Amino acid sequence: MTGRVRFALGIFFLAFSLVVIRLFYWQVVKAEELAKMGEAQYGRAITLSAQRGEIRSSDGFPIATNKISYLVFANPKEVKNKNETARTLSEILEFPISSASASLNRDLFWVPLKHGVSQDVKERIEKLKLPGVGFEKEFTRFYPEASLSAHLIGFVGKDEEGKDKGYFGIEGYYDRLLSGKEGKTLQVHDAFGRPILAEIKTTSPIEGSNLILTVDRSVQFLVERELREGIERYGAEGGMASVIDPKTGNILAMAAFPSFDPREYQNFEDSLYKNPLISNMFEPGSTFKPLIMSAALDSGTVKPDTKCDICAGPVSVGGHLIRTWNNKYYKDSTMVDVIQHSDNTGMVYVAQKLGLDNLLNYLNKFGIGDLTGIDLQGEVAPGLKERDLWYEADLAAASFGQGISITAIELLSATAAIANGGKRMEPHVVSAIESDGKIYKIPPKTIGQPIDEKTAKVMTEIMVNAVEKGEAQWTKIPGYRIAGKTGTASIPVQGKYDPENTIPSFVGFGPVEDPKFAILVVLTRPKTSIYGSETAAPIFFSIARDLLSYYKIPPSQ
Amino acid sequence: MKKYNVILTILILITLSLVVVRVVVSNRISTSGLELSRLEEEISLYRTQNEVLEERFLLSSSLTFLATEAARLGFTDKKNNLVLTNPLTAVKR
Numbered sequence: 001m002t003g004r005v006r007f008a009l010g011i012f013f014l015a016f017s018l019v020v021i022r023l024f025y026w027q028v029v030k031a032e033e034l035a036k037m038g039e040a041q042y043g044r045a046i047t048l049s050a051q052r053g054e055i056r057s058s059d060g061f062p063i064a065t066n067k068i069s070y071l072v073f074a075n076p077k078e079v080k081n082k083n084e085t086a087r088t089l090s091e092i093l094e095f096p097i098s099s100a101s102a103s104l105n106r107d108l109f110w111v112p113l114k115h116g117v118s119q120d121v122k123e124r125i126e127k128l129k130l131p132g133v134g135f136e137k138e139f140t141r142f143y144p145e146a147s148l149s150a151h152l153i154g155f156v157g158k159d160e161e162g163k164d165k166g167y168f169g170i171e172g173y174y175d176r177l178l179s180g181k182e183g184k185t186l187q188v189h190d191a192f193g194r195p196i197l198a199e200i201k202t203t204s205p206i207e208g209s210n211l212i213l214t215v216d217r218s219v220q221f222l223v224e225r226e227l228r229e230g231i232e233r234y235g236a237e238g239g240m241a242s243v244i245d246p247k248t249g250n251i252l253a254m255a256a257f258p259s260f261d262p263r264e265y266q267n268f269e270d271s272l273y274k275n276p277l278i279s280n281m282f283e284p285g286s287t288f289k290p291l292i293m294s295a296a297l298d299s300g301t302v303k304p305d306t307k308c309d310i311c312a313g314p315v316s317v318g319g320h321l322i323r324t325w326n327n328k329y330y331k332d333s334t335m336v337d338v339i340q341h342s343d344n345t346g347m348v349y350v351a352q353k354l355g356l357d358n359l360l361n362y363l364n365k366f367g368i369g370d371l372t373g374i375d376l377q378g379e380v381a382p383g384l385k386e387r388d389l390w391y392e393a394d395l396a397a398a399s400f401g402q403g404i405s406i407t408a409i410e411l412l413s414a415t416a417a418i419a420n421g422g423k424r425m426e427p428h429v430v431s432a433i434e435s436d437g438k439i440y441k442i443p444p445k446t447i448g449q450p451i452d453e454k455t456a457k458v459m460t461e462i463m464v465n466a467v468e469k470g471e472a473q474w475t476k477i478p479g480y481r482i483a484g485k486t487g488t489a490s491i492p493v494q495g496k497y498d499p500e501n502t503i504p505s506f507v508g509f510g511p512v513e514d515p516k517f518a519i520l521v522v523l524t525r526p527k528t529s530i531y532g533s534e535t536a537a538p539i540f541f542s543i544a545r546d547l548l549s550y551y552k553i554p555p556s557q
Numbered sequence: 558m559k560k561y562n563v564i565l566t567i568l569i570l571i572t573l574s575l576v577v578v579r580v581v582v583s584n585r586i587s588t589s590g591l592e593l594s595r596l597e598e599e600i601s602l603y604r605t606q607n608e609v610l611e612e613r614f615l616l617s618s619s620l621t622f623l624a625t626e627a628a629r630l631g632f633t634d635k636k637n638n639l640v641l642t643n644p645l646t647a648v649k650r
Contacts, residue, residue: 061615061618061619062615065615067608067612068605068608068609068612119605119609137601137605142612142615144612144615144616144618144619145619145620145621146619146621148619148620148621217620218620221620221621221624
């Protein structure tokens with residue numbers, strides 16, 4: 001081959017190599033970028049929203065679910081009569097005409113007008129056949145039981161990016177599980193915008209998990225009804241009540257007033273969103289006495305028939321004079337009498353016998369000062385003060401539930417341990433999670449054994465005696481053995497105690513032969529009477545009566 | 558040689574007929590996107606109707622609604638349970 005032929009071949013080879021390199025660059029190196037450009041031309045990326053999971057009561061009824069709503073949008077460039085359209089839409093959608101007008105006059109192809117529009121309103125607008133107005137389907141959180149168990153459920157609001165987010169209660173605690181995960185797909189269309197049947201890349205959304213609660217809808221309803229009526233009857237500022245199954249820690253009901261409506265949470269004060277049963281601290285008063293007495297019995301410090309040798313009159317401790325609630329004193333009271341009479345001086349005797357170290361040890365075992373671990377957002381527990389900061393007067397006051405602040409759920413959970421043979425169960429509201437067609441049950445969890453079974457039985461009988469013969473005996477339920485304790489706690493105000501207002505309460509469980517429920521009722525500043533035996537106790541027994549009937553529990557006496 | 562010509566002819570005919578089939582099928586499915594779109598709209602409509610009905614069903618079977626309706630119809634709360642703690646006399650001579 002001559003040199004010129006070789007040279008020509010070399011040129012062709014070089015040119016060919018350049019073409020191949022260039023092709024490699026566009027087809028391999030730039031492939032992804034070009035594919036995306038192509039997709040942008042012939043395809044439209046669509047976000048597939050994941051439906052938020054349902055929250056169902058124990059009977060399977062969805063107390064929080066989703067309903068269809070619409071985003072009304074407009075294409076200002078297609079709207080013919082902007083003023084007329086703005087006026088019509090503002091009237092139907094109930095928002096300012098100036099806002100509608102401003103949106104329709106924007107130089108855009110798409111403007112949102114209103115979210116969460118119902119099916120009926122959407123149909124009304126559709127009938128008008130307004131050019132340039134369209135609808136996009138979305139989902140809004142829906143609560144079929146309205147404001148029932150509002151504090152328990154919480155609500156769904158928006159986060160910084162405008163996406164749905166759960167706040168407070170179950171919606172807040174389980175937000176990630178309930179939210180699921182968005183998916184994405186590509187809708188392919190031809191030059192005229194018509195969809196083409198083509199294989200498209202789709203990332204399916206992962207739907208939110210459904211939660212099945214331990215809460216019984218009927219029990220929740222009757223507890224709310226009794227509590228609401230009781231608050232009105234006694235002129236209280238508010239109140240709270242909860243029912244727990246002592247054997248499993250299942251929360252059967254949880255109610256508090258004043259409350260809010262999760263459908264319109266934005267119309268209520270922020271302070272109402274918190275669940276007071278887990279987020280508010282209060283001095284429990286005499287409802288705390290069974291825990292202290294249990295501790296003393298369990299440690300062997302006292303026995304039921306131990307006689308109090310300081311109960312003949314008021315007791316001076318650390319410069320403070322401690323009296324009984326009614327200024328009646330019973331010399332040589334037994335421990336059974338101390339609880340029956342709700343005798344503060346008797347409790348001081350018990351606490352002094354128990355000693356600070358034992359008291360703190362048992363309070364710790366009962367979970368006082370600690371989070372119970374309930375699966376609701378917002379639980380607080382500031383803890384007990386350091387041992388070195390306890391004085392004699394503090395020990396005395398703690399024995400009758402003053403000078404110590406706890407949450408209602410701590411008190412109920414600790415008292416339920418007495419009902420459950422001394423075993424403390426972790427309170428929880430979710431019994432199972434349904435995800436992808438599978439159900440994952442959450443088993444009950446034992447978190448401690450503060451007292452032994454024998455002590456629990458003895459303490460139960462002491463509390464039954466308190467119901468049968470104590471100040472609340474007028475409201476007890478004939479034929480049933482219910483254990484309980486009244487409480488009338490003073491409210492600390494600027495270093496002193498309010499002389500006129502109290503936090504009355506009642507805690508108890510039954511039927512004692514086989515406890516099905518433990519209940520705590522707490523009222524805030526009732527006006528008709530300051531005493532727990534005259535306000536909280538009747539509400540407690542109303543609820544208990546309803547529960548005994550609901551669960552078809554026959555009388556034992 | 559004749560055999561090879563026959564095989565070659567058959568192969569070419571198969572190729573041509575496959576090309577024709579492909580053109581026909583592509584032509585037919587090019588507009589099926591419209592049909593698909595129509596079916597999807599219909600499914601969406603039924604789904605929406607189901608969801609609206611479910612919403613109404615849940616509202617009307619809620620305890621809140623039932624309590625209101627019961628009160629409106631004149632039902633009252635049950636009152637105290639009667640507990641027989643002592644044997645009652647059935648017959649007395």
